Amino acid sequence: MAYKAKLQLRNLEIWPPLALAPMVGLSHSALRSLVIELGGVGLLFTEMLSAKRLPDENPTVSPLLMRSSDEKPLFYQVFLHDSSPVIAAVEKLHLLQAEGIDLNLGCPAPKLRKAGAGCALSNNPKTVKEIIAKFRKSTELPVTVKIRLGNKSDRGKFVELCKLIEGEGGDCITIHARFDDDKFCRKPRWECIATAKKHLTIPIIANGGIFSVEDARKCFEISGADAIMLGRGAASKPWIFSEISETLFGIKRKSDLLLLRDIYIRFTALLNLRFSHERRLGRLKQFTHYFAESYPFGHRLASAVQTSHSMDEAIERAEHFFDSNEQLSY
Numbered sequence: 001m002a003y004k005a006k007l008q009l010r011n012l013e014i015w016p017p018l019a020l021a022p023m024v025g026l027s028h029s030a031l032r033s034l035v036i037e038l039g040g041v042g043l044l045f046t047e048m049l050s051a052k053r054l055p056d057e058n059p060t061v062s063p064l065l066m067r068s069s070d071e072k073p074l075f076y077q078v079f080l081h082d083s084s085p086v087i088a089a090v091e092k093l094h095l096l097q098a099e100g101i102d103l104n105l106g107c108p109a110p111k112l113r114k115a116g117a118g119c120a121l122s123n124n125p126k127t128v129k130e131i132i133a134k135f136r137k138s139t140e141l142p143v144t145v146k147i148r149l150g151n152k153s154d155r156g157k158f159v160e161l162c163k164l165i166e167g168e169g170g171d172c173i174t175i176h177a178r179f180d181d182d183k184f185c186r187k188p189r190w191e192c193i194a195t196a197k198k199h200l201t202i203p204i205i206a207n208g209g210i211f212s213v214e215d216a217r218k219c220f221e222i223s224g225a226d227a228i229m230l231g232r233g234a235a236s237k238p239w240i241f242s243e244i245s246e247t248l249f250g251i252k253r254k255s256d257l258l259l260l261r262d263i264y265i266r267f268t269a270l271l272n273l274r275f276s277h278e279r280r281l282g283r284l285k286q287f288t289h290y291f292a293e294s295y296p297f298g299h300r301l302a303s304a305v306q307t308s309h310s311m312d313e314a315i316e317r318a319e320h321f322f323d324s325n326e327q328l329s330y
C-alpha cells in the first residue's frame with residue numbers, strides 16, 4: 001500500500017508518515033518534545049507564525065520560536081496575505097534551521113480571513129501563485145501547503161488550487177478534510193482527499209478527525225493519502241503516534257507501558273524547562289483541556305487545572321486528581 005512508503009520531500013525522508021499538526025498554543029516545543037519522546041511521529045509543525053513579524057522575532061526569547069535539538073524534522077508554518085514578506089521570512093527560517101516551510105491556506109479564523117490570509121487567501125489564486133513561486137525561488141527547503149476543502153457551494157474547486165500549488169513547485173499538500181465553514185465536530189470528508197489524489201503527483205497528507213489507530217487506518221484507506229496528520233488527537237493522547245506506528249508500520253514502541261500521570265507530569269516539566277514563568281500556565285490549561293478527555297472523569301482534572309492560579313497549584317491539583325483516580329496507562 002502507498003502509505004507504507006517513506007514520505008519523500010525533496011532531500012528529506014520522513015518515516016513514519018505521521019505528522020503532528022500545527023496548532024496555536026499547542027504545537028509548541030513542550031508538546032513536540034513529548035511526542036518525540038513517546039515515539040512514532042515522523043514530522044512536526046510549529047503553530048502558525050506571521051511571515052511579516054517573523055524576521056523580528058528573537059529566537060532566544062520568543063515562545064513561538066523556542067525549539068530544542070530533538071524536535072526534528074520541524075516545518076515552520078507561516079501565514080501571510082501577499083508575497084511581500086516571503087524573502088525576509090525565508091532568510092529567517094534558514095537561520096532557524098527549519099527543515100521545511102509550510103504555508104497556511106486553511107485557517108478559517110475571522111481575524112485571518114479579514115486580513116485576506118488563511119482560507120481567505122485560498123480564494124485568491126493569483127496571489128497564491130505569486131507566493132508559492134517566490135517561496136520556491138528563495139529556498140531549497142521543502143515548501144508545503146495546508147488547505148481545507150474550500151466553499152461548500154464550490155465543491156471540487158480545491159482540486160484546482162492543489163494543481164496550482166503543484167504547478168508552482170509546492171512539494172506536498174496537507175488537506176484538512178473539511179469545508180471552510182465546517183465545524184471541527186463535523187465528520188471529516190476523507191473521500192474528498194481521494195479525489196484530489198487522482199489529479200496530483202506530489203504527496204498528500206490527510207488531516208482531520210483522527211483520534212485512534214482505527215481512524216488512522218480508515219483515513220489512509222479512504223483518502224489514499226501518503227501520510228496523515230493529527231491535531232487534537234495528539235494533544236489528548238500524545239502517545240497516539242506510537243500506537244499507530246506500531247500497529248500500521250510495525251515500529252516497536254519506545255516504552256512498553258507508561259502511566260498517563262507520568263506523561264502529564266513530564267509535560268509540565270517540559271513547559272517549565274522551555275518557557276518563562278508567565279508563559280507556562282496558559283499552555284498547560286490549553287493542553288489539559290484535551291488531555292483530560294483520556295479520563296472517564298477528566299472534566300474534573302480540566303476544571304481543577306483551569307481554575308488554578310499558578311503552575312504549582314495546577315500540578316498539585318492534577319496530582320490530587322491522579323491519586324484519586326484509577327492509574328490509567330497506555
Ligand SMILES: Cc1cc2nc3c(=O)[nH]c(=O)nc-3n(C[C@H](O)[C@H](O)[C@H](O)COP(=O)(O)O)c2cc1C
Binds near residue numbers: 021047048176210231
Ligand atoms: C487549538 C487549535 C489551533 C489550531 N491552529 C492551527 C494553526 O496554527 N495552523 C493550522 O494550519 N491549523 C491549525 N489548527 C487546525 C489543525 O491543524 C487541524 O487541521 C485540525 O485541528 C483538524 O485536525 P484534527 O481533527 O486532527 O484536530 C488548529 C486547531 C486547533 C484545535
